[in-house]
Amino acid sequence: LIELAADAYNSIAVGELTDFPTRDTNRNNDILKGSSSYGPTLDGRIKPDIVALGTNINSTSNAGGWNNGEAGTSFSAPHISGTAALIYQYLNQNTNIAKSYYPLVTKGLLLHTADDWSDIGPGSDGPDYETGWGYVNLANLWNLTQRGVAIETNALSYDNIRYNLPFYYNLTLHQNEILNITLVWNRHAESEASLIFVWGNGRPNNLNLYLLNSHKTTVNSSKDSKNNIEQISYKVPENGTYYLKIVSKDSQYFAKEPYALISTHNLTRLNPSGPRLLYYSLSPLFDVDLDYLFFKSFDVYEKVSLYLLAYDEDGILGGTFNMPLVRTFLDLIPPIDIYFPIFQVFPNILFFDMILHDLFLEHGFDKFNKMFLDGSIWATFTIFDAHPIAPSSSTFYCILDYHGFIWNFSISAIVLLTLLIIIDYIRERRAKKTMLEMYETKTKNDINNKIL
Template identity: 30%
Template structure:
């Protein structure tokens, strides 16, 4: 794909634990960064503060200077705690077999109603309207029960992980809390996931707290900004609903102004709120209704959602703490948490200390966060998205104005929707969804209308949250795979890099835009391709042809169809400033015609964790996912999700073999030698060069080229050799350079050259 924006450095919070990636073959690597495959230099950070650097954030220092010494400041104190990454992985491993078995059962049911062949978009629509796509009542019942069992097990695993995280962090956080209280400060909350203590402390206390050995960083506890300024059919959610995917038995989490649980459109939903939570405004109820409303006219995106887990948002530390509560409390754990609020325009840093919390949340709990991008509108050069939208692992959502029509062709972004990219040019927003003049539930329904209209990216984000719940219902239970499928099936939109929307519109193929992200969410397409993804992993780049630092996938693609790669910025529970948010691994994506080494499309961008390629025309495609990094910060392998079209398969690379063969002839005459070469791999080879080794007494061509060899097939290299009288063992090698890898094999051919004396004829 063609990138609209590129960055030259990758910066993060000053205390992030980002150890230097090791040198890569052929790249300029120094003490501070490396050269990516895109030719740009990427700067990496040390995990230690430079000598003399303050633990107090510069913004907080400036704020404290304006206050009296005894005036209280809202701060977040980050504390160093013990790592728990191995224990979290052990919990995942214990539940893995059960979850995989249940997922396979659901997959087998789903495959019964899928076409065996790859289809064009028009054919896909025709198939989905046919009776062949309609699930039987028995299969619906079995699938529903299996989903409930799977959801219960995942809840159990998440709660176990959350409690472990809290257990590890509690002693250090209590230690700091006691220190704050002893000096006249107040504790607001604690968040175990990133070992953060929200507190009110005086300006005079800051240095004393910063000097405490367990404290790693202190920053401002930012106040929230609620980002408000016929959506279900225009984004095509009704396609899911008509196919009996409504979100059951999965659960929705929301941090906001509270949810009015007794609204008539919420009958049948279960609710669980954090003790002490209350409805402080109409924003949260409106957001919740966009997901769960079961009203006949104003239906939500996932109206069958089982439970709503909610808590009030507040200052940054409060919101983080309440998100942690959702996973460790007595409620069912949510599959997605909506975050329709922001903490200031992200024009101060590319990646803040609190952005790292959201990466840790998504990665460790496998729970997607949908974040409104903000309502600060357009800028020609500066980012207008709000924190924590720059976080890598969440989905940052722009506001699409559907103009109150079911047609998508006239839809454009709202003029207030915040644009990207991030400060260093990373590609955010991720996706666009309806967010203008959205009718949804009113918290004051008893004295006012049941439904009211609101606009803003706050309304767009829950549309994507509902999509995540439907993806769960459709069998996709991996956060990064959900993100990959929704981005891959979105329709690309182009702003032409202008503030006006009069020249905006849909474009073909792959395109990221500073207004629309990777495109306008298309729930029809995501429904059809809901199961077309792979979750796999690669090891760091090792410069050999063994398929462990790369993976190959093949299938049919029609013109403008795409493939999307997503991986995560890894952060264990002590993320960000406490020392364990790692450098983003550099993975890349290539698209080839099967049997050809000619690159059809690629995405080499070194600072983003979403890559995409598109087909220019109908093709038998081979997609390559591979590591450019020759080491991964904090891990020996990197997991990824790849979203594709239907009927793709992960395949082994070409594997050549020259079987034993024997040939004979007479001296001084040309002897035909047809060297067979087999391809035992799972994908076609490219052209193969067969080379003859030098053997005394044998002459003739030294190399012959043959065409691509199909997977499981055989090719023949025809040599014409001359040999003196005798028997020979002739070595041959076969080599193909394909998909940017070189594969070679060797074999020996027996050749006998002898004079045949015929008996006299009488």
Template identity: 25%
Template sequence: MKRTGLLLLILSFTVLIVQAQRDIISINRKLSPVLLNNRRLFTDKKEQVFWIVTSNIDSARNYIRTKQLPVTILQEHAGGLLVVSARGSLLDSFVLNQPFVRFVDVPRVPHEELAVGTFDNSLNTINLVHSQYPLLNGVNMVASVKENKPDTTDIDYKARYISTPLSSGLIASHASYMCTIIAGGENSFYTGNGVAPAASLISSNFATLLPDGDNVYKQYGISVQNHSYGTGIENYYGADAAAYDASMINNPGLLHVFSSGNSGNLVSNGPYAGISNMANLTGSFKMAKNIITVGATDSFGNVAFLSSRGPACDGRIKPELIAFGEDGTSGAAAHTSGTVLLLQEYYKEKHNGALPAASLIKSVLINSADDRGTKGPDYQSGYGCLNAYQALQALVKEQYFTGSALPNFTQTFTINVPANARQVKVTLCWTDPAAVANAPKALVNDLDLELVDNNLQVWQPWVLSPAPVIDSLLKQAVRKKDDLNTVEQITIDNPISGTYTIRVNGTSITSGANQPFSIAWQTDTANQFQWQFPTAVDYAQSDADNLLRWSSTFSANTGLLEYSLDKGASWQTIEKTIALSPGNVYWHVPDTCSIAQLRMTINGQVFMSDTFTISPVLPVHVGFNCPDSAMLYWDRIPGITTYRVFRLGQKYLEPISTSSDTSIIIRQPGNNLWYTVAPMVTPNRSGMKAYTINYQMQGVDCYLKNFLVDLDNGNTGELMAEIGTTLHVQRITFEKLVNGSYAPLQSFQPVTTLYFNHTDKNLKDGVNTYRVKIELNNGMVIYSNPESIYYFLTTRYLIYPNPVKVTGYLSVLTKEEPQNTYLILYNTLGQQVLQYRMQQTIEMVPLYGLKSGVYFVMIKKNGKKEFTSKIMVQ
């Protein structure tokens, strides 16, 4: 019972923490890039106009009314879009966290599909894989994301999300973010480009911290499951850790990938109690042996300050890898999960559809990682930073072995090390049987790795000190027998050339007759250079700082870095003596839209980059949104004469037309809602696509974009209108409802601007109603929805509409907050048919199915008659 209570406490704590993290992320994901970059808009005390996309307008309206929030709904549009006037601070405090709020923006910045903000596929060379292996995209692979449910309407994985009973009932933007990193299709923007953009996705609820059933993984073909969540710091090998180890034993091709946690600055507990900044993985399930636990780095490969560190509770090396994740370790895990899919896909193509053993993929990932921080493995960065391209090369070059260890039996394998090698690296990995929950040492079957050179010198793996003392935990690894880890790694710097022998000994196999294992190996040769960013599939954003990346094994310290915008006819110097060892440098890219190329000269050797594209971000706007057509327009880019328009197809963006103009009219768009535009840098090469927009969600109707009316100085009406485009517009007219019909107030012709204003100084007592009339050259006339100003001159109450439909509501406005005030209706016989207590300055009075006819209205306050009128009910 005590154990059950503890697990329930841990589970409750988990849900609270993850819920809080999700709420923070969800609010940020609801905001447009403009609002994210201008949070001051939420602290400004003056009222502003916001666009709020809701899942249900009624829910939003009722919430605002019930809470009596000073939020004025100015317009309502199809698709749940509200145009409101409010203080940003009020929205921030009371509205953004409501479940019906899907997206918040400010006018004229229409980015409905938020792109991933901290996007970088180059640190972990994922972009290099995309460039060199364009057909490797995760097709026919399935990843499961275990947490809350993603937004299944997200266009970045359109038609690739598989609905199952496994998913949570709660939708969270954090889950959408993870899905986008793993398998985004780049439909929203280039930052929506996932690691495996053709993979399918499944969601699994993390309300239980245990793995899904074995039948689930088999039924849906799941080969990797991403776990970007945590609980608190839990330093023990729990039942959940054992369950995940067993899950991988039962499903040999399945790999579980966990984030290490975002508690790297906290003090540890358990065996490492009192030690700061170490042993703070967030969840006992992360103590599993067979999984991969991933820490986070910044764009330079440095371990993030908040990334949780190892060791595991029994001293094992954790995390095994680090990867880019400025959002935290969640993103780092997702990058790794996507990379696993690509490696599994490549292996399957070469092995008649058979999945590789998880131990093989794990060994390849760890062996190819770039060493960071302290030389060799350590408890901050594990075995190094994810390098997707090098991991794939191990499979391409078949630099791996598989085998099965027998008790007290040694197996051998041979590799050849070239003469110019700077390092040889070998990694052994096996999927170990689950240990008993809460075991002080999780290892069950102990294998030992050795490497023997030509001179019969024996090299042992790197081993860290697990002693619970900070000085010990920070020590550099030493070579010795490893009796803790299921991963063992040997490196030799500047090895002598020749044939080397790998030995794997089944030192202690206590579970089963044998123990399957995998080995990955590689050699790094001297005087090699490779561009990592930009590649042919990358964009460098113009007039902005872009981080160039490369890898180099030259002993030289510096090189000459140049760029060309004319296919190599001339070269401009970026830096004459660029330091090679960091592997990166910021370059402020020229303000142009062009193809380009880089070159690095080292000791007279020239290394050319791929031809890549320099491109600005191109905003796309909606000119009009009419039933039969819609107009898109964009800014002209100097030097660009052609633009390509894309539409979201069944799964991905598809080109639909090419235009030499900066606008296009889409005829009969139907259900095709999402569009974007890219400049054509060459006839066959496009620049960066604009943010993809849903043309119906930009606050633009049929030509009319905004129509606002307001009472100014208590006695003057201010009318403001905005149209989306002047194309084909002949005349704009403000009209006012007078004696049952609309009369013109002011006309504008010719139409040369998008913005129009009029002041009405002749307000009548009561309701003043206006509309905008748009006349086109072809004779078509478009009217706005009517908007009203309520002017209290001689009366304290306004009642409308009159006549009112029997199924409708009677609106009652009062100049002052009503107290003990009732609205009473009488029929023509003098019988009371309705009594309604007024509690707000604006009331919507239901008529409860009254019969058609004339009714007399009386308003009483504190028992005294204050107002009388009559209405017609139809």
């Protein structure tokens, strides 16, 4: 099996082919060396990623001169390193691609131009556990760059990942053309080596690739749930405008996701205008209603209403409301991220309404002894346009202030306070009785004095 470090999510693992029978120029009889490790990894991913010759290699000697017939994956990997260096030089001299994307683009070009291979020679079944995405082919790479290769680097936004909003490109294709596309991105992995094996512990994001025709119907797709490489090969049946869709699926790492696309045909980003927020109104203030001084649970039936007026020419509007609760006095419970849907009432009007009582009780606020004074709830709402071809989104921020005084006492405190109130009541009754007796005595004395 492939082991550390070749099984890492974002490495380029290289397998070994042997030049059979020996040192000829015919690639078709090159086969997998029996000592070359093969996949899958423990979590089912494809490794190695690519293969290259590694037997009967002339190499320099520590003693000077040359050694003939060297063998092993250690002599396969330099073929890939050298090819990668040439790709770096090409990118630096012929493109305006940011250098931060060079590793992704290099990996994409290597795998995109490799020949499909099996353990016994040329293959036709796509990537496999023995030879990965194929046999490195520098001639294919050169020819692709001379014909014109479309290299697209971009990053899916937080909203694209969090809400599974797709990103689209369009392509103009002609009948009988062969469209080949490779998508690569990095997986987010834990730093601990023991966790690299386990798929999911590394918080991987899964991107899928779809090709749609002019009728918005999916005609080809690549939906690999474990490898961070997607490929599409498609023979075009008719002329027309086609759409390429990238969308996250079951992602766990909510952040921007950089990627690289390698395509035999030009790609044009769709740049939607996006939803425009024309007006919004949010309940700015609410009070905690206290009917009694002592009670065991909240009796808050205040409504928080959010009215939105958003517009897009041909989109399908929707949204979410995120309410991380923030208190300004006793912070007994950590802030909680709470997501609610925003309801669409009319084609371009969004509406959200919620009773605070339900929110508080749902998160157990009545189970703690606590005091609430003036505070704030920080909220965000996101409007997204679920356009079938070019979705987009916008995020806005707002603050809700609350006022109130809530203090839940334990049973012992309540009993003690009750006894104090009873004692105070008894003392007050006795005082009133004493004052009344003194008044009656004084009144009798005054009457007697008048008679005398």
